[in-house]
Amino acid sequence: MNTPATISYAGYPFDTRPEIERLIECYQRTGKAQEVSFRELVPWVKVGERATHYLHSYPAKLLPQIAHFFLAASNISEKGASVLDPFSGTGTVALEAILSGKSAFYADANPLARLITSVKTSVISLDSVREAYSRALQRYKKSRSSTPPDVINIAHWYEPQAIAQLCRLKAGIDTEIDGPVKDFLRVTFSSVVRKCSLADPRLSVPVRLKEYSGRRVKRKVSVLECFSEQFEANCKRMAEYISLERKYDAGNFVGSDARKLELSPGTPLPSGTIDLVITSPPYAGAQKYIRATSLSLGWLELVKSSQLRELEDQNIGREHIPKKIYESFIGTGIADADLVLESVYKENPLRAAIASTYLIEMKAALQEMHRVLRVGGRLILVIGNNIVCGKEFMSSEYLSAACQELGMSIELKLIDSIKSRGLMTKRNKTASLITREWVLVLRKDN
Structure with a gap:
């Protein structure tokens, strides 16, 4: 070369x-x-x-x-x-x-692809994102929201506990004012939606994970823990994007x-x-x-x-x-x-x-x-x-x-x-x- x-x-x-x-x-x-x-x-x-x-x-x-x-x-x-x-x-x-x-x-x-692209190509203030994240967590703690959105075969893909936690977290995010900061939280939430499901993470199209000798399906997950981990990882990604930025237009x-x-x-x-x-x-x-992203499309009400x-x-x-x-x-x-x-x-x-x-x-x-x-x-x-x-x-x-x-x-x-x-x-x-x-x-x- x-x-x-x-x-x-x-x-x-x-x-x-x-x-x-x-x-x-x-x-x-x-x-x-x-x-x-x-x-x-x-x-x-x-x-x-x-x-x-x-x-x-x-x-x-x-x-x-x-x-x-x-x-x-x-x-x-x-x-x-x-x-x-x-x-x-x-x-x-x-x-x-x-x-x-x-x-x-x-x-x-x-x-969903369009939403992700919009967020990943926008320079979003990390201070504003962290403030919105804190507000969403406070609402999560107070929320009693229990009615899930229209997610296809939701009972097949989620344990009742995960559905309840996802509903509360979604309610905490939905209250934010529409805009790039809220969309950042929504994209982070969308990542968690799949991770907290019973779908096999090795496959792009949802297939329910099966138990067999030597492997047990993890039934109980902490939605909030998954969301916090994904949020911090996404903040690091946005920080790197900002570090490369001169004068970017979305x-x-x-x-x-x-x-x-x-x-x-x-x-x-x-x-x-x-x-x-x-x-x-x-x-x-x-x-x-579409099938591969059907869970996120439902939870985000897209x-x-x-x-x-x-x-x-x-x-x-x-x-x-x-x-x-x-x-x-x-x-x-x-x-x-x-x-x-x-x-x-x-x-x-x-x-x-x-x-x-x-x-x-x-x-x-x-x-x-x-x-x-x-x-x-x-x-x-x-x-x-x-x-x-x-x-x-x-x-x-x-x-x-x-x-x-x-x-x-x-x-x-x-x-x-x-x-x-x-x-x-x-x-x-x-x-x-x-x-x-x-x-x-x-x-x-x-």
Whole structure:
């Protein structure tokens, strides 16, 4: 690796331009995707805690080192550039964009993800947070609140004692004035909600923890103790974020649908105003984001239990497709994909329909990214390939073809192994583990 040039602002000490130029030259000379380790490409970004990245858990988070590598390159974007992630999750790209001195724009269908992103990209006074925390604890001690919010199957996931304590703590937080400080407490509370449940902490989607020989399920937990520990940890994270801060603006929310980016309802994000898009969209057969966050969505009263399915249906990559939709084969307009999907359809029409719908909706999202990108701007697409009914499903190739149809050219293809079990997930027996990520660098030519 070439020795990186230094950069003069906190959080981003080096310019990765030389390494990106080397990789582009190798790719264009050989035509082969370059195998890399993003952890090794930016060794100054240590694995683990960094600013507010781990304020709250979330399935299949983008590796911060991937975002950092591209945001640190002066030939990819300049300081002050506009950076968009239309599938932001909990804001890994948004946070790194802000740390790099750029303007962050983000969108996501999950209201919990949007709340977490808002908190982790805001500079929040720790003095104000601690004062609010003390007030919430005082209210907790006095509270007799016992009516829980609409949490799906609440009696299955919690012991009665935990429900009672969570109700009292929620009541103590809810009394706070709406704003960033209250949202900080709500995000901390949301982390506790899962920890105090009977769900297996090793799995992203809630599955009740089972007792077996050698392991007993901890039935009694102290909600207040868990909340206090999480609060202190989150305060340390915010303190580090503040220590890296020069003059940060919070991320800009641009809607809940990657296919329709809006500054406000009815006001589209203007065309040609984004310099760089870095995004890791849902994979075709990887994660159930709404189900994975269903307990927090209920406790925070972001979504009623009866609305979870409706919210899931708004997500690209969903599993539930009405049978009437796939009574005949659904073509995507991507020739190589349709050859595979026609074969899958003969064996399993539902799985074919899920994959076809995914590609059709991703094409719409890519079209919207192309619209808001300026000419010469770049799209960094992080995606995984997998197996559908025994057939290799090359999402990276299919989405690359869709981008080229829109008027983008491929500058670079990279492959990185996935170390996190959070991404190595499959939905069912017809899918497969995703063990490598493809990173495509595309340029908008017209």
